[in-house]
Amino acid sequence: MxxxxxxxxxxxxxxxxxFTRVWHWTNAVAIFVMLxxxxxxxxxxxxxxxxxxxxxxxxxxxDLTHWLPQGRFPGWITIPSTYNLALSRHWHLAFAWVLAFGxxxxxxxxxxxxxxxxxxxxxxxxxxxxxxxxxxxxHAQLKFPTGAAALNYNTLQKITYILVLFGLIPLLILTGxxxxxxxxxxxxxxxxxxxxxxxxxxxxxxxxxxxxxxxxVHLTLVVLAGPYNEIRSMITGKFRVPHDRxxxxxxxxxxxxxxxxx
Amino acid sequence: MSGILTRRALVGSMVAGSGMILSGCDALGNNPQxxxxxxxxxxxxxxxxxSLQDRMALAKEFAPNQRxxxxxxxxxxxxxxxxxxxxxxxxxxxxxxxxxxxVARPQVLPINQLRAMPARSQITRHDCVEGWSxxxxxxxxxxxxxxDGAGLKPEARYIVFHCADANDGTPYYESFDxxxxxxxxxxxxxxxxxxxxxxxxxxxxxxxxxxxxxxxQAKYVQRIEAVASLKSVYGGKGGFWEDGxxxxxxxxA
Numbered sequence: 001m002x003x004x005x006x007x008x009x010x011x012x013x014x015x016x017x018x019f020t021r022v023w024h025w026t027n028a029v030a031i032f033v034m035l036x037x038x039x040x041x042x043x044x045x046x047x048x049x050x051x052x053x054x055x056x057x058x059x060x061x062x063d064l065t066h067w068l069p070q071g072r073f074p075g076w077i078t079i080p081s082t083y084n085l086a087l088s089r090h091w092h093l094a095f096a097w098v099l100a101f102g103x104x105x106x107x108x109x110x111x112x113x114x115x116x117x118x119x120x121x122x123x124x125x126x127x128x129x130x131x132x133x134x135x136x137x138x139h140a141q142l143k144f145p146t147g148a149a150a151l152n153y154n155t156l157q158k159i160t161y162i163l164v165l166f167g168l169i170p171l172l173i174l175t176g177x178x179x180x181x182x183x184x185x186x187x188x189x190x191x192x193x194x195x196x197x198x199x200x201x202x203x204x205x206x207x208x209x210x211x212x213x214x215x216x217v218h219l220t221l222v223v224l225a226g227p228y229n230e231i232r233s234m235i236t237g238k239f240r241v242p243h244d245r246x247x248x249x250x251x252x253x254x255x256x257x258x259x260x261x262x
Numbered sequence: 263m264s265g266i267l268t269r270r271a272l273v274g275s276m277v278a279g280s281g282m283i284l285s286g287c288d289a290l291g292n293n294p295q296x297x298x299x300x301x302x303x304x305x306x307x308x309x310x311x312x313s314l315q316d317r318m319a320l321a322k323e324f325a326p327n328q329r330x331x332x333x334x335x336x337x338x339x340x341x342x343x344x345x346x347x348x349x350x351x352x353x354x355x356x357x358x359x360x361x362x363x364x365v366a367r368p369q370v371l372p373i374n375q376l377r378a379m380p381a382r383s384q385i386t387r388h389d390c391v392e393g394w395s396x397x398x399x400x401x402x403x404x405x406x407x408x409x410d411g412a413g414l415k416p417e418a419r420y421i422v423f424h425c426a427d428a429n430d431g432t433p434y435y436e437s438f439d440x441x442x443x444x445x446x447x448x449x450x451x452x453x454x455x456x457x458x459x460x461x462x463x464x465x466x467x468x469x470x471x472x473x474x475x476x477x478x479q480a481k482y483v484q485r486i487e488a489v490a491s492l493k494s495v496y497g498g499k500g501g502f503w504e505d506g507x508x509x510x511x512x513x514x515a
Binding site: 032033042045076079082085087089090091097179182183186188191197201 | 283284285287288291292297299300301302303304306307311314315316319320321322324328330331332334387389390391392393394395396397472473474475503507508509510512513514515
């Protein structure tokens with residue numbers, strides 16, 4: 001969105017364009033299916049290893065059976081909700097296509113309509129320590145932008161989106177491809193880059209956890225920033241500009257106290 | 263206060279919504295038509311994998327010191343029944359491999375003849391569908407050699423491997439297209455890590471198809487059958503796990 005020269009608090013403006021909205025919800029569905037079916041797949045062998053191989057007689061760097069109730073991810077968080085490795089793989093392998101090609105479309109369209117260059121790219125000065133500290137403090141104090149600033153991604157948002165969109169998701173896709181034995185002649189270079197298939201599998205899991213963490217923070221901030229307005233902007237595109245916060249006025253001294261002082 | 267109520271109500275509805283999402287996914291997953299839609303993912307993987315790389319491209323081979331300390335067993339560890347027990351007692355001297363179906367020259371090959379044929383050795387990584395991996399050295403006769411000897415008929419499209427183990431009475435089998443059947447690394451192994459193949463790993467003949475997941479590596483192989491279609495083979499989905507549990511026939515993804 002181009003930065004509005006003047007917008008009034010309370011004004012209803014266009015914020016997210018159609019493609020961004022369609023991609024957002026498609027991607028949301030794909031991500032949830034991938035995460036939940038992925039947890040069911042993890043339940044088949046909930047141990048992670050480093051290196052070229054890893055199986056029951058090898059030492060895992062992370063044994064999830066020690067951390068999970070009854071040694072596995074519970075059914076309320078998996079697809080399907082009862083143990084079924086075959087079916088969870090069907091979900092995972094089908095929606096992998098939705099995730100990967102959806103992401104590809106986002107990058108291509110985002111470059112063409114300049115959403116990436118204009119809205120996501122970091123601008124000069126945004127990474128200055130003073131600026132970052134100020135934004136972190138504001139976030140911690142739950143002071144959300146008002147007026148025109150509310151129409152733009154703030155720096156922390158940009159950094160997060162860049163890390164997820166151009167870090168975690170591509171890495172997730174690459175490590176996923178490394179796990180395909182049918183592609184192993186092609187992906188051998190990537191498997192070796194990670195130091196082996198077992199490591200690629202571990203990185204795959206860690207990326208998934210990273211995205212899970214992002215979702216938790218993202219949803220929390222949506223709720224705190226005003227869920228109705230935020231969600232509507234991602235459905236219809238329309239966003240009501242928050243009013244400026246009222247300035248704090250020093251209280252008048254009480255007449256009695258003033259009198260006593262005198 | 264109304265703002266707080268709004269947020270609380272929203273959080274509550276999100277929690278309720280996640281429950282609905284779950285039961286919705288289960289209902290979808292159990293719907294046969296929707297399962298066919300999900301299966302498109304496997305079909306797409308098969309097409310893309312076959313299109314993207316050279317058909318003879320090899321899976322990575324490792325150095326001897328990169329092997330797993332222990333190559334674990336999975337699935338059947340000991341076929342039930344007197345027939346196999348007798349084979350163990352006679353150290354598999356009487357084991358034969360039948361090659362039939364759509365071939366010009368059906369074969370019955372004694373195990374000793376198989377062991378005397380030109381052998382291929384390879385140190386490769388076994389990737390189980392469950393997620394674990396293990397590296398071992400396999401030595402055995404290339405399946406291509408066997409198929410060439412039998413003379414495949416033009417109408418043959420798939421190669422089925424029938425096995426001596428049965429789970430709850432259902433015979434174990436796996437099948438492949440000709441591309442994987444003729445792949446240089448597709449062998450009937452009779453040797454694991456320079457030792458005779460252990461019973462728990464499929465003695466005396468264990469299939470290796472190095473670009474697919476572990477459940478496709480059929481153990482206790484006693485018959486190779488060339489067919490034009492998989493539809494009339496047992497449950498028609500191309501394998502024991504495919505028929506019984508819905509695993510993918512193409513296990514390269």
